Amino acid sequence: MPFELPPLPYAFNALEPHIDATTMEIHHDRHHKAYVDNANAALAGTAWENASVEDVLTSLGQIPEDIRTAVRNNAGGHYNHSLFWEIMGPDGGGAPGGALGAAIDSTFGSLDDLKAKVNDAGVKRFGSGWTWLVVSGGALEVMSTPNQDTPLSEGKAPILGIDVWEHAYYLEYQNKRPVYLEAWWNVVNWDAVAARYDAAS
Numbered sequence: 001m002p003f004e005l006p007p008l009p010y011a012f013n014a015l016e017p018h019i020d021a022t023t024m025e026i027h028h029d030r031h032h033k034a035y036v037d038n039a040n041a042a043l044a045g046t047a048w049e050n051a052s053v054e055d056v057l058t059s060l061g062q063i064p065e066d067i068r069t070a071v072r073n074n075a076g077g078h079y080n081h082s083l084f085w086e087i088m089g090p091d092g093g094g095a096p097g098g099a100l101g102a103a104i105d106s107t108f109g110s111l112d113d114l115k116a117k118v119n120d121a122g123v124k125r126f127g128s129g130w131t132w133l134v135v136s137g138g139a140l141e142v143m144s145t146p147n148q149d150t151p152l153s154e155g156k157a158p159i160l161g162i163d164v165w166e167h168a169y170y171l172e173y174q175n176k177r178p179v180y181l182e183a184w185w186n187v188v189n190w191d192a193v194a195a196r197y198d199a200a201s
């Protein structure tokens with residue numbers, strides 16, 4: 001079955017004032033939809049057309065070379081954005097409890113230290129890409145990727161990712177990526193991140 005655009009799990013304006021409704025609508029309905037459509041077009045008629053997005057992204061080396069770049073960019077975009085919508089929410093912010101909260105404290109020192117590290121990786125990502133909190137070999141790690149590359153393709157399990165492409169923030173924040181990153185933590189859905197952490201651990 002071809003990939004499908006997942007519905008946004010809340011209203012376009014649900015993340016205001018931190019992320020505006022117009023940005024959310026264009027980002028989900030146009031940008032994410034284009035990744036889905038382009039990934040499906042690239043994979044159509046190949047042995048991979050019914051594979052899961054996870055299988056595709058962990059097998060990029062086996063994807064036919066003539067479509068590999070299109071698949072990497074567009075299946076990556078589909079996977080990354082599906083995660084992004086899920087780990088944000090209207091009642092976001094605060095702090096994670098449980099095993100994730102404890103792992104953040106023991107790995108990074110504190111939640112504020114983690115946020116600073118994720119934001120720094122996002123600010124330093126030149127051009128377009130993502131900043132991530134991943135589980136790698138059982139441990140938490142902060143990393144960034146260019147374009148729509150996903151930690152999944154490097155054998156790591158992404159549990160939180162922030163889109164730092166300009167289309168994610170430009171209407172509200174223009175060139176001020178650090179201000180967007182600072183504000184983003186008000187919409188993080190820690191329950192969803194914790195569920196991904198538990199599944200990856």
Ligand code: MN3
Pocket residue numbers: 027031081163165167168
């Ligand atoms: Mn995006």
